[in-house]
Amino acid sequence: MKNKRLPGSLFGLLVRNYLLFTLTLLAIAGGVFCLWNASVSRLYRFTDWDALMGDPALYAEDYDSLRPYLSGKGDAFAIYDGAGTLLYASADGFDAACTPEELACVPLWSSNTGVDAFEQTGEDGSIRRLVVRYTYQQDGQTMDVMVLDQDYQVLYGGLEPGKDTYTPGEYQYLTGRRFPGGSLFRDTFYATDGGARTLLLLERSLSDPSADQLYRSSWRIWLLSIPLYLLSAGLFIWWMGCKIGRPLRRLNDAVNAQAEGRTVRVGDCGGTREIRSIGESFDRFSDRLAESEAERQRLDQGRQKLIADISHDLKTPITVIAGYIDAICDGKVPPPEQERYLRAIQNRAEALTELVNTFHEYSKVEHPEFVLHPERSDVCEFLRAYLAGKYSEIDLAGFTLEISIPEQPLFCALDQPQFRRVLDNLLSNALRHNRLGTRLCFALSCTDTAAVLRVADNGTGIPPDRARHIFEPFTVGSDARSGKGSGLGLSITRRIMEKHGGSISLAARPTPGWSTEFILKLPLDSSR
Known part of the structure; x- marks a missing residue:
């Protein structure tokens, strides 16, 4: 009890919980901010396309493992085979099939080029399309110009030698209008099976509406602070109720119980120092009353039971x-x-x-001065001699006997006359309370520290409501005291076994084949 932690004061409890609640709110705000910051950081993280194209998983066609390279703003990639069939796409929106000409219109990742397109409608309703390709080099910038009519025929200039017409799909891939708000590039590689593959790289700009929508939705993370605040406030309210409200309720219940003649302990209610001091003082007062009342009732009940049992057994x-x-x-x-x-x-x-x-x-x-006079004895030999002397009595009573005794000796410190009384009590009870033809069993075994004797029969058994009290004084096999036995034999047996340093118990679940089984344990004597 010296190391028992003393409870704090009520003032200290309030101060500590106020500071802890404040720190909890700060922790909630910091945690939500970290989540929001991580979400925004992921949104503004750019895709490392060079690392993606250099990863061996690309050539091994393990495309799912390349997804971690993508940023959170909507970048994506797709893989097409040599015929233009889509093999894999990290996001929706890519065409299921593209012609090689359409794919060739996409600028190479290593070309450092950019394409702008402008459209103008004439007075006659015709459409002219101006396409400008910029190529960035170390010594400056070059520019190629091309004009297309409304049917995508080249009217002036050109970007590719010998190409004088485009399809709508080729125009969209060339000008980047296939994916508005993003830039499209391509690269060619060979898979491990030797087949040519085209890699399309879609890089979204931060001005893309989808990226802007992601940024605005990231602020919803701050809504987590509302349920977290309500949860923390509820926990602190519950905690204060446990530390203050519960002890006070227990004190009130104890006072009401004392007024009704019942006793309730409150000293260990777990409250603050002031509340617990009141509870301990109340407990001391209540304990003194309860001890005196319990002692008086115990003496009265014991005396009444003793007188009733003795008078009943003597009266008949x-x-x-x-x-x-x-x-x-x-x-x-x-x-x-x-x-x-x-x-x-x-x-x-x-x-x-x-x-x-x-x-x-x-x-x-039961007298405090009762002592045994034990001697080192072989329990196996003692049990054989005892059962040999009782065999004729068991046989004349119409019972059969089963014996299991090990060959090697088991030495225990025995007061042989008293231990013989133990066996007599168990045997006489079995003979008295069972029918003819009942089988009796005496089985001796040992553990590392004790000799274990099992005395069992397959007779009528002991009613469960009596089995719980079978070793108490004046307890017999049934509620009707018929005069067969005083109800003291098993009490004497238990006392003798305890004096030997052993024990006796009634098996709650006897070994299959037996209805009643007593288990006696005697400590082994290893003095020699």
């Missing part, structure tokens, strides 16, 4: 003896019948003597 034989004597003295018994009456009186007197002797033995073993 005394009543029979008195009745027979009165009948003989009053001349109501014919002379030929008097011997039978006298024999009955003798039998009752012997039963009464046995009962008194049992009371004497019980009082003796």
Whole structure:
């Protein structure tokens, strides 16, 4: 108890919880900010296209493993085979098939080029398309110009030698209008199977509407602070209720219980120092009242039970003896019948003597000065000799006996007369309370530290409600005290086993094949 932590004061509890709640709110704000910052950082992170194109997974066609290279603003890539069939796309929107000419219109990643396109409608409704390609070099910038009509025929200039017409798809890929708000590039590589592949790289700009939408939606992360605040506030309210409200309620319940004659402890309610001090003072006062009342009731109940049990066990034989004597003295018994009456009186007197002797033995073993005189004995040999002497009694009673005793000796410190009394009590109970033909079993075994004796039978068994109290004084096999046994035998048996340093118990679940099984344990004597 020296290391028991003392409770704090009420003022200290309020200060600590206020500071802890403030720190919790700051932690919530910091955590939400970190989540928002991570989301925005991912949005503004650019795709490392060079690392993606240099990854061996690209050539091994393990395209899913390339997704971590992509930024959070909507960049994507697609893989086409030599015939222009889409093999893989990291996002929706790519065409399922492209002609080689369409793919050739996409600028190469390594070309450092850019394309601008302008459209103008004439007075006659015709459309002219101006396409300008910029090539950036170390010594400056070059520019190629091309004019297309509304049917995509080249009217002036050109970007590719010998190409004088374009399809709508080629025009979209050439000018980047296939993916508005993004830049499209291509690269060619060969897969491990030797097949040519075209890699399309779609790079979204931060001004793209989808990227702007992602940025605006990132602010929704701050909405997490509302449920987190409500959750933390609820937890702190519950915690304060536990630390203050619960102890006060227990104090109130204890006061009401004391007024009703019941006792409730409150000293360990877990409150603050002031509340716990009140509870401990109340407990001391309540304990003194409860101890005196419990002691008085225990003494009264014990005395009443002892008197009732002894008077019941003595009353029956005394009543029979008195009745027979009165009948003989009053001349109501014919002379030929008097011997039978006298024999009955003798039998009752012997039963009464046995009962008194049992009371004497019980009082003796329960006396604080009762001691054993143990000697180092072989339990196996002792048990064989005992059962050999009892065999005729068991056989005449119509019972069968099963014995299991190991060949090697098991030495224990035994007071042989007292241990014989233990076995006598168990055997007499089995013979008295079971039918003819019942099998008895004495099985001896050992553990590392104890000899274990199992005494069992397959008779009527002990009712469960009686089994819980079978070792208590004056407990018999049924609620009706029929005079068969004093109910003290097993109490004496338990006391003797405890004096030997061992134990006796009734198996809650006997070994299959047996209805009643007592387990006796004696510590092994390893002194030699």
